[in-house]
Amino acid sequence: MFSKIATPVIAIIIFLGLWELLVWVNGWPNFKMASPSDLPPAFWKYRDLFFEMGWQTLWRTVVGLFIAVIVGTAIGMVIGFSRIARDALYPLLIGFNAIPKATLVPVISLLFIGQHDFNTVLMAFMISFFPIAVSVGIGLSTLEPEYRDILRALGASRYTIFVKIALPKTLPEFFGALKVSATLAFIGTNLVEIVSPHGRGLGALFKSGETNGDYPLMFAVLIALAFLGIVLYYAVIFLERIFAGWADREAT
Amino acid sequence: MPEGTFAAVVGPSGCGKSTLTRLVAGLMTPDAGEVWLHGERVKGPRKTVGMAFQNPVLLEWRTILDNVILPLEIVAPRMPRADRIKRAMELLEMVGLIGFEDKRPSELSGGMRQRASLCRSLVHKPDVLIMDEPFGALDAFTREDLWQTMRDLRQAEPFTAVLITHDLRESVFLGDQVIVLSGRPARTQFVLDVDLPEDRTLDVLFTPKAADMLHVLRDQIKIAQGREVETH
Numbered sequence: 001m002f003s004k005i006a007t008p009v010i011a012i013i014i015f016l017g018l019w020e021l022l023v024w025v026n027g028w029p030n031f032k033m034a035s036p037s038d039l040p041p042a043f044w045k046y047r048d049l050f051f052e053m054g055w056q057t058l059w060r061t062v063v064g065l066f067i068a069v070i071v072g073t074a075i076g077m078v079i080g081f082s083r084i085a086r087d088a089l090y091p092l093l094i095g096f097n098a099i100p101k102a103t104l105v106p107v108i109s110l111l112f113i114g115q116h117d118f119n120t121v122l123m124a125f126m127i128s129f130f131p132i133a134v135s136v137g138i139g140l141s142t143l144e145p146e147y148r149d150i151l152r153a154l155g156a157s158r159y160t161i162f163v164k165i166a167l168p169k170t171l172p173e174f175f176g177a178l179k180v181s182a183t184l185a186f187i188g189t190n191l192v193e194i195v196s197p198h199g200r201g202l203g204a205l206f207k208s209g210e211t212n213g214d215y216p217l218m219f220a221v222l223i224a225l226a227f228l229g230i231v232l233y234y235a236v237i238f239l240e241r242i243f244a245g246w247a248d249r250e251a252t
Numbered sequence: 253m254p255e256g257t258f259a260a261v262v263g264p265s266g267c268g269k270s271t272l273t274r275l276v277a278g279l280m281t282p283d284a285g286e287v288w289l290h291g292e293r294v295k296g297p298r299k300t301v302g303m304a305f306q307n308p309v310l311l312e313w314r315t316i317l318d319n320v321i322l323p324l325e326i327v328a329p330r331m332p333r334a335d336r337i338k339r340a341m342e343l344l345e346m347v348g349l350i351g352f353e354d355k356r357p358s359e360l361s362g363g364m365r366q367r368a369s370l371c372r373s374l375v376h377k378p379d380v381l382i383m384d385e386p387f388g389a390l391d392a393f394t395r396e397d398l399w400q401t402m403r404d405l406r407q408a409e410p411f412t413a414v415l416i417t418h419d420l421r422e423s424v425f426l427g428d429q430v431i432v433l434s435g436r437p438a439r440t441q442f443v444l445d446v447d448l449p450e451d452r453t454l455d456v457l458f459t460p461k462a463a464d465m466l467h468v469l470r471d472q473i474k475i476a477q478g479r480e481v482e483t484h
């Protein structure tokens with residue numbers, strides 16, 4: 001238990017040490033590259049803003065991710081169960097996923113002018129639903145026929161088979177995708193926060209740091225984002241333990 | 253095929269043995285003709301069949317006990333859980349899995365998983381048990397153990413059984429009848445009545461009578477494969 005916490009903490013300390021060393025050896029000034037020792041003062045100076053903006057970013061990301069889970073699972077079910085839907089939707093989904101989402105920011109901000117919360121949540125959703133849809137779809141379409149047959153031979157309905165077999169069997173893949181999506185959703189949220197004028201959230205704080213040439217602030221925002229990403233990731237792992245802990249086998 | 257008997261079906265690979273199981277179970281509808289079972293036409297899945305496959309297909313997220321209970325959740329949704337557990341434990345005891353009911357399938361050996369799978373296929377007291385090479389993936393000793401388990405289960409609770417197999421010794425040991433199917437399309441080529449005592453032991457396979465039967469079946473398989481029978 002101790003080493004489970006100590007190992008990552010030591011790794012982070014070594015990383016920060018190397019970063020500090022890099023800045024020190026090169027003699028970079030603050031307006032070129034911030035070093036870890038600049039960060040605590042930056043956090044302290046803007047502590048109120050960090051809490052306010054961090055909360056903004058976090059709730060929008062979580063809401064966007066939540067919608068991505070619902071819509072992604074629904075799309076995954078459709079492409080998992082229907083051959084025709086799979087053939088029809090896959091090219092569209094892949095094409096949509098290949099579009100850099102930054103190019104969509106002007107489109108949605110023009111469509112929904114001033115709806116900053118809505119736009120941000122929408123972007124977080126758009127960037128993160130794809131892995132969930134694909135993994136649920138693959139999980140369902142690769143279900144071995146025997147698994148279905150043991151219940152189908154007893155006259156079970158499609159719904160019962162889905163709830164008792166297909167859904168739990170897909171959970172490990174679903175959580176694998178959710179870990180990817182959770183970090184992607186942050187990228188979506190920040191994209192809108194940074195690009196939108198008069199935005200809110202950590203992205204906007206980063207932008208204002210850039211405008212004022214406050215490098216320690218900008219790096220402090222990046223660290224705060226990384227921290228939130230780690231928190232959300234472990235929240236997903238926590239849920240995974242509860243709902244799909246059976247898939248986790250002791251390494252031998 | 254008379255009710256309560258055990259039919260073993262053998263035949264060359266690809267002759268449609270697995271298709272036969274799916275037809276009997278009502279999972280497929282025939283292209284032509286009809287399937288009749290116990291005086292009733294099979295039109296779709298029925299609650300009174302049990303199925304077992306080569307792969308035990310246990311649900312990894314359920315314990316062994318909950319895997320065995322699964323069919324009861326479909327067939328008898330209102331049965332109290334205590335009764336379900338009692339029924340499942342009865343079967344687990346018969347196959348020697350007491351003490352493993354709270355384990356997950358991944359913690360059990362292949363033979364034990366297949367035993368649990370057999371329990372699951374019998375838990376709702378089906379009148380027909382359909383088995384598609386259930387012992388095919390097991391090693392020879394485990395397989396012989398399971399033959400005896402199968403025999404004991406049948407003596408405790410009679411049911412009609414259809415067993416698809418590649419193993420002629422298995423067909424003779426377990427079957428009351430051995431049906432040889434010929435290649436595509438499958439036809440019943442030969443039926444052998446197994447004239448051995450009900451409570452047979454493995455030793456019976458070494459008697460001359462059993463050897464003769466195995467020999468006859470061997471020749472029939474060769475014919476089914478379209479090869480010349482060797483002259484003796």
